[in-house]
Amino acid sequence: MADQPKSDKINMKALAKALDVSIATVSKALRDSHDIGPETKLKVIEAAKKLNYVPNAYASSLRKKASNTIAIIIPEIADSFFSQAINGIESVVAVKKYHTLIYLTHDSYEREAYMFGELASGRVDGVIMSVASNTEDTSHIKALQQTGIPIVFFDRVFDDLKSVKITTDDFNSAYIATNHLLEAGCKNISLITIKGYPSILSAREQGYREALTEKGIDVHEGNVVTCSNKYNNENVDVIAAHLTAQKPDGIIATVEHLATSTYLACNELKLNIPRDIKVVCFTNQITAPILNPPLTTILQPAFDMGKQAAQLLFDHLAGRTEDTKKEIVLPSKLVARESTAF
């Protein structure tokens, strides 16, 4: 410890001087080049270790035009789906020894566009993203794609954008959820949803509508309730008002935080779940089994979606670009619990 130089960052030049060889020799030795003899290599590697040499990442990146870094761009992080998806992404990134930049759009198109501008700086080799709820203009995304940076979309995607996409079968999941409620005896099912995320939320709404019309049930427009995408008490009020007005006996909540709001609204109105009203929600929360009552959920394959997104991105980075327009759809799973018990 004591014999190490205090702080003056050690670089290749210093290392080369210490060993009395050229900088190129050091560089090549460390990258195990064929150009360098075995004993020289050993000398270099040992000296590097002893002097605590760590190559400068940005000099490397600049020269090699590769950053070994990817970006994750997502709306939010305090959400079980996204945090589990990040785990999936990270499981791949870690073994590739890449680095991960994370950007949160907070569902703002402006922030998203700004972030894409930043990414044109060569900072990342690729991007994994889930689009913001209100993003309609895709020019920022196309612009980045044109610079040659591959982008993999997951969950909240863009239909009109050609790219690799990992999604789950939202239409089908909502369709199944609706039928599940119908089978549990519901006659008047409402969809509690939010604005935005056209790719997933309108699919879920369509699945809901399709299941109903298929059974010859008219969808009363008052049964589709739009909440805010903030977790707040206002939503509880909106839902409570809806429950009072329309008296639905079944609820499908399309996003995680609406489950909590729905439960709270039911509590407020002293509605018993599942006796008076049955509830199913799209969520990956691990607490679903211990809610009051245990919540029937549509469980999304969050980890796998993240993992596959990352794998496809790395495939692309490795030049395996054949299926650059691949669209993978992973199944979600309805986990029936007491909240929809007959």
Next chain:
Amino acid sequence: MADQPKSDKINMKALAKALDVSIATVSKALRDSHDIGPETKLKVIEAAKKLNYVPNAYASSLRKKASNTIAIIIPEIADSFFSQAINGIESVVAVKKYHTLIYLTHDSYEREAYMFGELASGRVDGVIMSVASNTEDTSHIKALQQTGIPIVFFDRVFDDLKSVKITTDDFNSAYIATNHLLEAGCKNISLITIKGYPSILSAREQGYREALTEKGIDVHEGNVVTCSNKYNNENVDVIAAHLTAQKPDGIIATVEHLATSTYLACNELKLNIPRDIKVVCFTNQITAPILNPPLTTILQPAFDMGKQAAQLLFDHLAGRTEDTKKEIVLPSKLVARESTAF
């Protein structure tokens, strides 16, 4: 759109050539240097916009020896505390227009040490971290600190390391939680905990012990149960076995996922919460109010901890290094709900 050059990345050199000025002029104009005349500046800025010029981040970083990037190193991300803390960090980082690298240790010392090695590459200007559960050797941390990179610790800190630390009052929170259970009539309170995280978990255990001994109650060693830090069914079994053997009438769960396991164990044994047993847990889950029954929680100021950690890091980066050993302790809050009702 059509008149823009297809893809060939445009750099300062190209921009300079297009404008028939020197590279330095472009650089200075874009950084609004006093050296450049106003009309030249305008010309440059307009051309840059028109040609979609984005400066290369790594060339910049290399030259300026500043990356405008920080790293977050945490054990896990699918956890309400950490994801909320990240939101807090991000709220500061975003306005500073910095970038955030994220690394998950999955509570492995080896990964943590490896990551610290990577960070010596000049990739980041500073680090915000929460240590892995089993990290005991701190040499990797000290080594990075010696290179001059500031590190701010939050939540899971190291007592023997001099640095800025943001924690919450774990001892006190557990002390309060224990008293809360005592006041609710509990006579036989168990602590369900896990191995590791000495800084927070032993503080919580001490708070628990202190509250009991203060009331003249002996702490039966069988009442401190150690679970695994994986969310799995094994823990449910361990807890169920404990409930059967020791018949506690109060439970303090020290980490988030143990709440779910404890509830499931109670369900399994048909124990009614709060009648047969009362439960309080350290968790920030938003579903706590709608659990069965609503869970009394120790709510940690996760967002604020992240935010303050980031602010102090930026203070340090800005050279305000006077309180480089500051230790901030933010209060947690006991939120009483039905799971501990009298």
Next chain:
DNA sequence: TTTATTTGCTTAAACGTTTAACTAAATTGG
């Protein structure tokens, strides 16, 4: 009018790597 200062730009070095091109010595082949 002459000298000093300011303005607005250019040249060139530097940041720390990687790598193409070169070279001298050692080895191999005929």
Next chain:
DNA sequence: CCAATTTAGTTAAACGTTTAAGCAAATAAA
């Protein structure tokens, strides 16, 4: 034994910025 090849290195350019230093022209001061 001499030419061709291989081995083990070196030199220098390049990646795309930033910035110190320099310089000519314009302006201000004496």
